[in-house]
Amino acid sequence: MTVSPFDHPLLSGLLGDEEAARHFSLEADIAAMLAFERALAEAEAERGVIPRDAEAAIVKALASFRPDTGKLRAGVARDGVVVPELVRQVRAAVGDAHGDKVHFGATSQDVIDTSLVLRLKSVVEHLGLLLTETILRLVSLEERFGGRALTGMTRMQAALTITVADRVNAWRAPLQRHQARLSEQSARLLVVQFGGAAGTLEKLGGNGPDVRAALAAKLGLADAPQWHSQRDALADFAGWLSLVTGSLAKFGQDIALMAMTGTDIALAGGGGSSAMPHKQNPVKAEALVALARFNATQLSGMHQALVHEQERSGAAWTLEWLLLPQMVVATAAALRLAAELAGQIESLGH
């Protein structure tokens, strides 16, 4: 293992998701931060907050800007955030004449939180597609085997005979509710953050709300007053991620239990063993349980981070960085694994 299995060259093949992970790469983060700075310059120029000349110089410089990542790393170690050093480099690229118009009226948190939300927008789309795919796979199981009998099990004891459709429905129905929840949440989550040093956009005079609205529009996000110390949308989204993996783990656990007794299921393509080559381990089913317990664990920390003191808490904010990206990738991986596992089911019921 490496520090995180989601970044590990081997383990990420099982536990990771390349598309989801890509949104948390250095490249994606910097691209999103630069998109913020560009859109900000454009919005501010439109409202006359900065000159059109400055906007042009900033847009031009950003188009070819390549950061010095060694210095960015040192900047994070010193400042706790990458933005002061990144802005310094961008200003140097823009040059003396207009450099001070880069990042005008903004603060580090505006850049970092908006960069996160921009990437979460792509994440939400990706997870939505994976969720739909998993639901379709379960629908297909129901279509193929729904009418067959299956031994209903309550408290780990054989109860009455139910149908395969009854069991599959308990896997599918929560996922459909998660679709509805994601739709409700997205309106609160995919919102620009722009507040300036202490949330008041004090450098923009009366133009603050207009610039913010234009910034949001350019970035494809919803507009709302700054929320830098109000982290409920992120914690709520983390809850959604853990709801998804929790529901998928019920599916995984059920499959593993059926595979254990060997009744009511035929499963193709389990994992091998170094000591017992004949075994067919239900690797994906187990991974679903592990990923759900992982997300349920992380969720607690995301809610601890709600205690975000004053106008900006370095401690609570940093804690989110340690938790949320991994929850996203765990969820994407679980959706992928669940769809694959559904595809491995050759027979259900009797």
Place this chain on the structure above:
Amino acid sequence: MTVSPFDHPLLSGLLGDEEAARHFSLEADIAAMLAFERALAEAEAERGVIPRDAEAAIVKALASFRPDTGKLRAGVARDGVVVPELVRQVRAAVGDAHGDKVHFGATSQDVIDTSLVLRLKSVVEHLGLLLTETILRLVSLEERFGGRALTGMTRMQAALTITVADRVNAWRAPLQRHQARLSEQSARLLVVQFGGAAGTLEKLGGNGPDVRAALAAKLGLADAPQWHSQRDALADFAGWLSLVTGSLAKFGQDIALMAMTGTDIALAGGGGSSAMPHKQNPVKAEALVALARFNATQLSGMHQALVHEQERSGAAWTLEWLLLPQMVVATAAALRLAAELAGQIESLGH
């Protein structure tokens, strides 16, 4: 302390909420379980599943039924759930002629989960009122002091001067979003559970869905197919509870920090010290932080309980019982404390 401060004769005065706790008393639980059995008899008689005579005998017996709680306690220790023994007692009260029509087609989980949901309906109303009250108190603070200056603090350092309204808004806006969330959630949460032994209502023949709909209507709940192994609505509600306490803890932490420096706030009625009578400890503010960290902790367990195997998991279900009621009371207590704390603020800003 006693085992749980929420049940403790002294500590519940600070950390508890009588109204919320009342919904989790033995009396409230039994009353709700008996309401289920009564409504079930009525619904089944209406559809001809049981005779009208049986219904009348059940309704009459339930009206004066008093359980033998000693035997119920022994029943829980033996069966893991109270219902088998409770049904045995009710059947004895109804008598031989109609006793077998009590609880007809139902299972323990139908009774226990529906009893919980019935009480959560009252809880949701209670929390909704408390939430509105807290919001009003914060609105009042903004009206009284909103235009005054306050030292904005970022990363625990003085930043720029903001207004009191800016700070109060960061306390209030999340609570208003929580109102919207509660409204969205309630439709998924306040739903009858009725599935019978393994979820198929097999004893009711084709009348299952009709009886369930009538049962739901009589109990004032929404109707939906059984969800006994799909616990997402409960985990999601737990997340809502923790979102609320997390937002309130930000308020509490901010107040405690302002009280620490003694600038920008005048606070009446802090707590006394046994060693230093002059001190005014911000007890309610601290309690808000403790309750939020408590709920954030519990939430993890509610999501672990999503891994609810097969048609009924004794382990996962019992885990919910250990967590959710305390989260409800913690949230009610936090809302009460936050409203009281807002009322103690005599001045904000400078």
Place this chain on the structure above:
Amino acid sequence: MTVSPFDHPLLSGLLGDEEAARHFSLEADIAAMLAFERALAEAEAERGVIPRDAEAAIVKALASFRPDTGKLRAGVARDGVVVPELVRQVRAAVGDAHGDKVHFGATSQDVIDTSLVLRLKSVVEHLGLLLTETILRLVSLEERFGGRALTGMTRMQAALTITVADRVNAWRAPLQRHQARLSEQSARLLVVQFGGAAGTLEKLGGNGPDVRAALAAKLGLADAPQWHSQRDALADFAGWLSLVTGSLAKFGQDIALMAMTGTDIALAGGGGSSAMPHKQNPVKAEALVALARFNATQLSGMHQALVHEQERSGAAWTLEWLLLPQMVVATAAALRLAAELAGQIESLGH
């Protein structure tokens, strides 16, 4: 359910432990707090810090003291701790002549933390006995069935045949390590807390350490400098509790899985079902899993409480009260259930 199942008249029959819970009753807490005040008066009189007359008056008054619990409840709601009001009542009982010598040089946290440690001393003895009993039951299983064959299961798939002794050893060996751990921990845990208002025993002049040592000796605790803001011994003990329940849950889970397939085990006295009287649910095995996941959940909060700022954190301290007593009772209940479950096993292996 009531707010906490550990306090619930019905559920505590399964999930609770009367002896462990007794140590967290109001009566036990007040008795321990009064024992602290008595021992303190004696220790201070011996060193000449308070007059012998005052000691005699305090000891006499405490012998018949009965608190006004209504006022104590109001005191907690106001002060966040019970001690200021309790000391006020004790001083009134002692009378004007010597009342000011009650609690001399002490602070609330000295009383509450030492009261907790005093009761944890009894808890440690109780848990130690339960742990030994459970180990003996497992040894007995090994003696009776150890040589028989059992299907070894890896990754929920049949692997090789092992012996019953192999499986039982995996249940027993961790418990024996927990005995060693408890012994190591106890020396750090069962320590008096006495520091005065800010930890410096400033009112006792040079007599502080001597009085503290005498106080510890009278209470049967080890002596050490004040640790009021250093909560590592409590968090470490919480970890031990969760290690114990985690190991027991592996036993419970294994039993439930064997009972599910019905091979390799014969189990007497499972729980009944309201819908399927023939079923024998492995209730105690499931409860072991629930209690372990509960403790694993709570443990996170006990470690959050290590961030105990300055000389006393009301928030972090209160958080401990919400978590630790329930962890203790959960552990005692799990040990009791595991011993009972071992006793229900009529046959293992084949």
Place this chain on the structure above:
Amino acid sequence: MTVSPFDHPLLSGLLGDEEAARHFSLEADIAAMLAFERALAEAEAERGVIPRDAEAAIVKALASFRPDTGKLRAGVARDGVVVPELVRQVRAAVGDAHGDKVHFGATSQDVIDTSLVLRLKSVVEHLGLLLTETILRLVSLEERFGGRALTGMTRMQAALTITVADRVNAWRAPLQRHQARLSEQSARLLVVQFGGAAGTLEKLGGNGPDVRAALAAKLGLADAPQWHSQRDALADFAGWLSLVTGSLAKFGQDIALMAMTGTDIALAGGGGSSAMPHKQNPVKAEALVALARFNATQLSGMHQALVHEQERSGAAWTLEWLLLPQMVVATAAALRLAAELAGQIESLGH
């Protein structure tokens, strides 16, 4: 951010630790796994379990073996563990004559768990050194400023004047207890895992315990019976990691609060802001709080993983991989940051 800040090219400069992370790299893991296979061949040849020729061929092949990591990644995705594919590659490198003597009598878990323990041995040494360094820095603070006055703060309110030594002692004393705890734990943690397919070393006949002892000796680990389904030593070590970060976070939180009021401390080299260049943010102090809350969060999952069913739980085992390495690196980073932060303190007290 990337998926994990501990692996992120920028954030790891603040939140990571290169030396600790190195032990969880792919290279370190594979090197440790190959060391296991080599030591196993040597131990088995010494006891006559495999021929000396086979040992020589294995040792020779391993000396120049380079894995095909693409195939290893595919192997993990298929088998859930890397070992089946790794062993296949090693056997191919050894050749037909002796390939079947590679990994003889071992199973995947033997390799992976022993590889982990081997690297934890280096981790324990590294953390021990960092812990000593941090303690020395705190001792130095006490020597320089211990006798000065400092405003004692209880419940976030000014209490009595204490000395700087009183405050520093509350930071240092827990760390010294953690040294004692680590020493106690290490004997249980740094133990070889060798059990074969189902823990019985059935392929080694009567030579199992001898081979295991020789294997342990060659690897510099303690010898003990297989513990593959007994995860208490790992969960206990995780608890130790979280105790360390929790104690360091109290230091960090205290520093941040002193820096906030600006009294009783002079701190050099805080972090900069993109909006307010004059600010000196206590970045390292905040990071200590974030890392402690992170570890307290993860700890819950490590205890959930104690419910390790049967002879091997893929789900519980995988969950550990997702949690423990990050806890180690968080702890190393916190120790490094705490030592640096202590070095930034130019003055304490008044």
